[in-house]
Amino acid sequence: MKNMNETLKDLIIGIVVSAVVTCIVGTLIANNKVSFLLGELLGTVIAIMIVIHLNATISKSLDMDEGGATSYTKKMAILRIFIMGCAVVVALTFPNVFSLIGTLLGILGLKFSAYLQPLTNKFITKKIF
Numbered sequence: 001m002k003n004m005n006e007t008l009k010d011l012i013i014g015i016v017v018s019a020v021v022t023c024i025v026g027t028l029i030a031n032n033k034v035s036f037l038l039g040e041l042l043g044t045v046i047a048i049m050i051v052i053h054l055n056a057t058i059s060k061s062l063d064m065d066e067g068g069a070t071s072y073t074k075k076m077a078i079l080r081i082f083i084m085g086c087a088v089v090v091a092l093t094f095p096n097v098f099s100l101i102g103t104l105l106g107i108l109g110l111k112f113s114a115y116l117q118p119l120t121n122k123f124i125t126k127k128i129f
Contacts, residue, residue, distance in 0.1 A: 006121065006125060008055045009125050010121045010124075011051045011110070011114065011117060011120075013113070013120050013125065014112065014113025014116045014120045015112075016044070017113070018109035018112040019040055019041075019043075019109050022040055022106070023037055026040060026105070032096075032099065035095070035096060035097060035098060035099040036101070038097055038098050038099070038102070039098040039100065039102025039103040040099075040105060040106045041102075042087055042091065042106060043087065043106015043109065044109055046083060046084060046087045046103075046106065047106060047109045047110040049083070050110055053076065053079075053080060054076075057073055061073050088100070088103060088104070091104075
């Protein structure tokens with residue numbers, strides 16, 4: 001469980017680092033900078049919620065039998081996809097407030113952080129925590 005919590009920290013740090021880099025580059029390029037930043041913030045919050053929920057799902061499924069764990073993890077995966085879809089719908093519904101590109105890049109920060117996790121663990125998490 002200690003490794004899982006360390007991995008969760010790595011992923012959250014990676015999401016935040018990805019968001020900061022994306023915000024810096026995005027504000028240089030975007031026409032509506034505030035909308036882009038709010039979209040990036042929405043996507044980043046969703047990505048952090050997703051990774052925390054994924055951690056909780058894995059922890060809970062480890063205490064279940066094989067069939068129950070499979071069913072539970074599938075349901076929770078659908079819930080996470082639904083939450084990401086809701087964030088995209090919010091960005092599409094309020095385009096003056098949330099940039100769709102910023103929201104998608106914020107959500108994709110989870111993917112970037114997963115690829116950066118070994119580096120994050122080696123250079124940041126082990127030295128701070």
